[in-house]
Amino acid sequence: MTAAHHSAALARLLGRASAVTVFTGAGISTECGVPDYRSPGSPWRVHAPIGFAAFLADPAMRAEAWRRKWAMDDLYAGARPGRGHRAVARWAASGLVRAVVTQNIDGLHGAAAGPGDEIVELHGNGSYARCLGCGTRHELAPIRARFERDGSLPHCSCGGIVKSASVAFGQSLDPADLGRAVDASLGCDLFLVLGSTLLVRPAARFPELARRNGARLAIVNREATPLDGEADLVLRADIGDVLDPL
Known part of the structure; x- marks a missing residue:
């Protein structure tokens, strides 16, 4: 099937939908220069994130976590929204897409569309930091400048530990974000998966919820997923090639 046929098949489903929830994984950002986690030789494996328990328990582990974060940030510092992000942003602006749930x-979804309530970042956002005590937002540039000057670890004025606002391994997801993702899954008539293997839980349960609630399910991903057999449409294709014409 050609890219044009892929686009046409997805367009038919979109044309029958009135409320779409888009669920995205690493595959939508790879064309932007952001590496995915599972590919052989992925830099995420070289600079593997420090687990949450170790981060809390040991200042040396916190320092190593920040060092690894800076290394990864430098790899995709110039990343800009790709064709997939821009297409989803256009659909959201038109009212067709009611929610974007991303792993x-x-x-990059926020960069494409501007901040909005329709974007649910299940695993947080690595472009800023938060205090684990009071929740205050902290910007990364001054944190990095102090760290690279003398190895200083960031602390909040409340005395709390400051950590990247991304969710670490072993750290609980935000209950409010989980609730919004559930609502989005149950409130759509088409659930569109873009660039996710659907292997990570609890995130992978959202398309299941949507399907059980009567929504159609479409999956655009280069690799097979556990839900391919339940989907109304499965496209093993490049996300940008499929979405850009739409």
């Missing part, structure tokens, strides 16, 4: 921490 990504790169902030």
Whole structure:
């Protein structure tokens, strides 16, 4: 099937939908220069994030976590929204897409559409930091400048530990974001998966919820997913090639 046929098949489903929830994973951002986690030789494996328990328990682990974050940030510092992000943003602006639920921490959906309530960042956002005590937002540039000057670890004025606003391994997801993702899954008539293998839970349960609630399910991903057999449409294709014409 050609890219044009892929686009036409998805267009038919979109044309029958009135409320679409888009669910995205790393595959939508790879054309932007953001590496995915599972590919062989992925820099995420070299600079593997420090687990949440170790981050809390040991200042040396916190320092290593920040060092690894800076290394990863430098790899995709110039990343800009790609064709997939821009297409989803256009659909959201038109009212067709009611919610974008993403596993990504790169902030590219927000960069494409501007901040909005329709974007649910399940795993947080790596472009800023938050105090684990009071929740105050902290910008990364001054944190990095102090760290690279003398190895200083960031602390909030409340005395709390400051951490990247992305969710670490072992750290709980935000209950409010989980609730919004559930609502989006139950409130759509088409659930569109873009660039996710649907292997990470609880995120992977959202398309299941939508399907059980009567929504159609479409999956655009280069690799097979556990839900391919339940989907109304499965396209093993490049996301940008499929979405750009739409």
